[in-house]
Amino acid sequence: MGNYLVTGSASGMGAQVVARLREAGHRVIGVDRVDADVVADLSIPAGRQLAIDEVLSRCDERLDGAVLAAGLGPKRGAERTIVEVNVLGVTELLSGLRPALAAANKAKVVVIGSNSTTSTPFVPGRAVRLLKRGDTAGAARIITRRGPLAPPVAYAASKLAVSHWCRERAVTAQWAGAGIRLNLLAPGPVLTPLLRAQLASPTGKQVRSFPVPAREYGTVEQIADWTMMLLSPSADFMVGSVVTVDGGTEALVRPNGWPARLPLRSLPHLLWAMKKAPSRGQVADYSALPD
Amino acid sequence: MGNYLVTGSASGMGAQVVARLREAGHRVIGVDRVDADVVADLSIPAGRQLAIDEVLSRCDERLDGAVLAAGLGPKRGAERTIVEVNVLGVTELLSGLRPALAAANKAKVVVIGSNSTTSTPFVPGRAVRLLKRGDTAGAARIITRRGPLAPPVAYAASKLAVSHWCRERAVTAQWAGAGIRLNLLAPGPVLTPLLRAQLASPTGKQVRSFPVPAREYGTVEQIADWTMMLLSPSADFMVGSVVTVDGGTEALVRPNGWPARLPLRSLPHLLWAMKKAPSRGQVADYSALPD
Numbered sequence: 068m069g070n071y072l073v074t075g076s077a078s079g080m081g082a083q084v085v086a087r088l089r090e091a092g093h094r095v096i097g098v099d100r101v102d103a104d105v106v107a108d109l110s111i112p113a114g115r116q117l118a119i120d121e122v123l124s125r126c127d128e129r130l131d132g133a134v135l136a137a138g139l140g141p142k143r144g145a146e147r148t149i150v151e152v153n154v155l156g157v158t159e160l161l162s163g164l165r166p167a168l169a170a171a172n173k174a175k176v177v178v179i180g181s182n183s184t185t186s187t188p189f190v191p192g193r194a195v196r197l198l199k200r201g202d203t204a205g206a207a208r209i210i211t212r213r214g215p216l217a218p219p220v221a222y223a224a225s226k227l228a229v230s231h232w233c234r235e236r237a238v239t240a241q242w243a244g245a246g247i248r249l250n251l252l253a254p255g256p257v258l259t260p261l262l263r264a265q266l267a268s269p270t271g272k273q274v275r276s277f278p279v280p281a282r283e284y285g286t287v288e289q290i291a292d293w294t295m296m297l298l299s300p301s302a303d304f305m306v307g308s309v310v311t312v313d314g315g316t317e318a319l320v321r322p323n324g325w326p327a328r329l330p331l332r333s334l335p336h337l338l339w340a341m342k343k344a345p346s347r348g349q350v351a352d353y354s355a356l357p358d
Numbered sequence: 359m360g361n362y363l364v365t366g367s368a369s370g371m372g373a374q375v376v377a378r379l380r381e382a383g384h385r386v387i388g389v390d391r392v393d394a395d396v397v398a399d400l401s402i403p404a405g406r407q408l409a410i411d412e413v414l415s416r417c418d419e420r421l422d423g424a425v426l427a428a429g430l431g432p433k434r435g436a437e438r439t440i441v442e443v444n445v446l447g448v449t450e451l452l453s454g455l456r457p458a459l460a461a462a463n464k465a466k467v468v469v470i471g472s473n474s475t476t477s478t479p480f481v482p483g484r485a486v487r488l489l490k491r492g493d494t495a496g497a498a499r500i501i502t503r504r505g506p507l508a509p510p511v512a513y514a515a516s517k518l519a520v521s522h523w524c525r526e527r528a529v530t531a532q533w534a535g536a537g538i539r540l541n542l543l544a545p546g547p548v549l550t551p552l553l554r555a556q557l558a559s560p561t562g563k564q565v566r567s568f569p570v571p572a573r574e575y576g577t578v579e580q581i582a583d584w585t586m587m588l589l590s591p592s593a594d595f596m597v598g599s600v601v602t603v604d605g606g607t608e609a610l611v612r613p614n615g616w617p618a619r620l621p622l623r624s625l626p627h628l629l630w631a632m633k634k635a636p637s638r639g640q641v642a643d644y645s646a647l648p649d
Contacts, residue, residue: 141370172380184428184617188625193572195619223619232612238610239569248572253617255595256642266644278644280634281539287596292592303584304546304576307609308602309617316599319529319630319640323522325616326475326544326600328514337611344569349610351570353557 068092071140071298072164074109074121074156077102079259080179081136083287084294086282096125099137101163109137109156110148119163130167132175132298135160139216141270147207149218149244153225154198161249169245175298179290180230182313187223188322189216198228226253230309232254237307244348250297250305255313257285280315359383360422360462362589363413363455365400365447368393369548370426371470374578387416390428400428400447401439410454422457423466423589426451431552432509432561438498440509444516445489448525452540458537467588470581471521471542471603477611478514480507489519497576499501517544523598528598537637541588541596548576560573 071088076097077079088095097103098118105121108114122130135157139149168174191213197206206224213220230251234240237249252352256262258280265274278329293312296302319325329337344350362379367388379386389392389409396412399405408509413421427446430440448469459465482504488497499517504511521542527533528540547553547570556565584603587593602608608615620628635641 079471083493142421167629180617184619186620186628188622189622190619190630192619211377227617227619230617232614233607237612238606243571243606244573253379255596258628258647266647274622276632276636276641278631278640280534280640281595281597282535282639282641282643283595283640284644289592289595292587292590296583296587296592299583301580304548304572304580305603307605307613308363308607310601311599312596312597314595315534315597315640316640318525320620321624322529322598324624325523326471326518327615328475328481328483329479329520329611330478331479333612333615337477337479340569340610341567343477345567348573349569349571349574349606350567351575351605352573353575356549356554356557 068094070129071263072098072133073096074098074127074160075137077263080290080294082285083291084134084136089290096122097116097253098122110151113161114266115155118273119160122164124169126167128167129170130164130174131171132166132277133296135176135178136315138179138261140265141222145216146210146217146221147203150198150203150206150225153222155201156205156229156231158201160230165247166346168247168263173246173248173303174300175296176247176249177252177297178229178249178254179268179302180309181222182220182253182255182311183223183229183311184202184230184253185324187219189213189224190220190223190227195227197232198224205271215323234307238349240348243306243358248302248305249307250302251308251309252290252293252297253311253313254290255279255284255316257287257290259287278316278319280319283314285314359385359573361417361420361639362386363389363417363421363424365389365426365451366428370427370631371548371553371578372425372580372584373469374447374582375427377584378586387413389413401442406446406450406614407502410451413455413567414458417458419458420461421465424452424459425585426467426469429470430558432513434509437512438494438510440512441489441494441497441516441599443612444513445493446492448520449492451474456532456538463564464537464539464594466593467538468542468585469520469524469540469542471544471600472513473544473546473602473608474514475518475521475544477606478483479508480504481511481514481518482498485515486518489515490523494596502560520638525598528629529640531639533598538599539593541593542586542600543581543588543604544600544604544605546570547580548578549576570605570607571610574605576603576605
């Protein structure tokens, strides 16, 4: 069976995915701050490097899949830590582990994003751009200027940055071209320790009144279902997708936000992508078309 | 077992989904122009009404699920027919069948959209708005002004209109509030009779050189996997989502297009949605929270 990495393995969505993978007979390397195969603090560079080194050693440099579920929720005063874990805890780990993923046959990566990316107001675009470049200190400085809104803004900015980073990488020769399928899940309110903490916090009333057209919260079992699907051969034709499982909040807040027609300003990028696609190996092979 | 409607049941994705549902023991009512339980022409009002009446009668006014897979690809001179089938063949059928879906317990609807929504240039926004209102004649007039680009523009406009129509409806009391989960799939190039016709057409060369970072085309089996997942209880917390299964074209062409931070101009809509959510029954019920 396969080798799988799961970050945030000790609780919530991560723990549920670990259980599913082990049930299916796979070897799972769990990474978390406590109760994990690899105990590492993803909020600091040394912790991330430790996680990479330990995972590479334990998987014999061959990973069939990875689920990046470790994440911090909005918390006052923790803006820098939030972006460290939620962005660099994904981007640095994926960069370090990419060769091991490429060594497997059609490896799958699932990154847990969030529907807060599309529904949180006042997210500074500059902070997102800095986060994509790994400048967490600069981004945190901009984010803290949002005052009492800084914690949810830090969370949304971190998930936006990591979503864009993943989509940009997913389509390249180093990822899709190496057989790796890198996709994202964007959950809404799912009953995890993170959501429980939010409900019990001073802003719990706002969390309870946040629009969720499904009229119910999500469960870790449902998220695990979608994660397992994205780890399966059914996802062989899926690259850089964001699967939103959020009870309808995104569709309510931004019904026409996506899909959105291609703006004229994107035309040069489209033409360039079309021109370069064959030499970059980004075209489908129709040569063996069955009759 | 359940009652399911599948349009476009005679070929391609629709036929594959019919086979899966029947294997699972469900009763399937297939609708198509030929070789179907209900033979109906979805390009004309009488055909759509016939389909609605026949399906309601055959399902005893109770539908556990519906898959709207009937669709016409880009074809010169067929702009009006394309939008009739791809838009009204979904919106009129879903409107007519909604009571039967509400009569089931947690019915699921899967509408086949397209990743052409986000990658086709020169789609007139006004045509999309007219299509959402059902004005196919007005939209076709605007679209045909695009000359040789009119066929792909008609296709993309039809899939944009139907995607937005579904997302707007999905979150309402009549749909999500009635237990119905309405979601979309957005495939890229999938080996169906539609794609084969495109490859064999005068624009086949452009289709072959279109960027697909996965380096392969999709299969009807993969699309059926995702359709079955969206028809399953795993989709209970999914409302108005668009699941893109396209080999990475969307992520390549619009990596930062989505998720996108909430623009300031959307703030009034967000605040209004948050204010109205409780009275509209669009909030999650946390009252029975397990410890």
